[in-house]
Amino acid sequence: MSYTWILGRRALREALRTPEALVPTLFIPIFFLVVNLGQAGKIFPSSTTGFLNGQNYAAFQLPSSMLLAASFGTAALFLVEDIEGGYFDKLRSSPVPRTSLVLGRLVAELVKGLAIAAVLVLLAFPFGIHLASGFVGFLLLIALTALWAVVYVGFMQLIALKTRSAAATNSGGLIFFPLLFLTPNFVPRHMLTRPMEIAATFNPVTYVMEALRSLILQDLVWGRVFAGFGVVGALGVVMVLLNLRMIRHYD
């Protein structure tokens, strides 16, 4: 763990020294929140829209923005820079466990994800959003978002390690957008058309989004929360195992 943390701290320092990569992570999700609220806010007034539980439409949209913020995957692009610049070979030539080489960045992503999610929630308060699940819900909200960030960076690291190409890694990261739009992004799942509902049911992002949404709109609905953490936990295990397999066979 110590080597993982040493490399994780280095990855955090790298992120802090590249504010031009951090700022869009906050700005673009807030931009989407504003735009979606502007476009659909009047269609779903809080007074007559049951699924909003008395809040405004921004509260319904906040999980999409949080997931978007957690899916930039810049850590994987930094990894490609390390590979292309030769620093990754420098790290590989040290007697550090191969697992630490990939887990270091994932640990850093967890810490970064917690901070970004917390800031996003704070930035969302001026939109009139409040967390129905209270402080415990707030902690669960940022934890789930940060764990999703780890899953997604784990996925993008796989592309980075396989292709060693910034262009391919960046393009691979765009797969999040079809995943996002195949969720109950604008209305609850039961209001989707049947094909969209089926697609959303098979989309793991749906369960993460519904868990986040329940923490904002409702008190602690443990079934939803466990489903979200279960999906993230399962995908996280898969991503970590695939990353470890990839680094052990990296030539």
Add this chain to the structure above:
Amino acid sequence: MSNLAAHRLSGPPGVAPPGPAVETHGLVKHYKGRDGVVEAVCGVDLRVEAGEVFGFLGPNGAGKSTTVRMLTTLLSITSGTARVAGVDIATSPDEARLRMGVALQEAGLDPRQTGRELLVLQCRLFGVSPDDAASRAQQLLELVDLTEAADRRIKGYSGGMKRRLDLASALVHEPQVLFLDEPTTGLDPASRLVVWEEVRRINARGTTVFLTTQYLEEADQLCDRIAIIDGGRIVREGTPSSLKAELRDRLGLDDEPSLDDVFLDATGRTRERVAGVVREVGA
């Protein structure tokens, strides 16, 4: 760099192993390419004695870097065996990594860190405690004359400064064997001399140096022995003077040939072909 002599590292260098510093038997690397299997290295046998500066020469694509990447555990071995500082690199790679330092062709540095941060991190990765890492980094910064730039980000360093920092980062754990892959490529003549001075100093402390280079003058200046690889096979091996003498005797030359002549003879090239002249050249 004139004051470099004053900046000696404290503590003993890596203790030389009893046997050869580098030893390979039938080292082979095959890649799967689109047009079938590529035989990059085809059965290389090498023996580098402890304390030597060993030059590994060859034209582009001959298998130099592939061999070095195998020896430094960065590339898997298709077949054959290799030991560095007495350790089998395939079965005990971490133990081998503890005994070798590596500075590859591209100075592998993180541009967002400062020189000091990079060296401290490298020390920590080799198991040095935080306090010792800080003092070790300072020693190395003094050794390569980078103390003034130590707290600046590496992205602002010149090519020569980056190369010196890369060299320092390969020395954090006082390795027994130092692999330098084309350490002076892209450097101006003054920076090249600085690196040569460093290599001599490191070797004088007992560290075996395994050096690849495209500059034959560099090999002539620095190396006790050289091997020339071409087409994935070793085609010449010996001291620079013995290789020159062999060529002179074999071709009945009046003058002492240069290492360039040895290289061109060993790789089947001619000066005219290397220069791009399209004509047949008689022997």
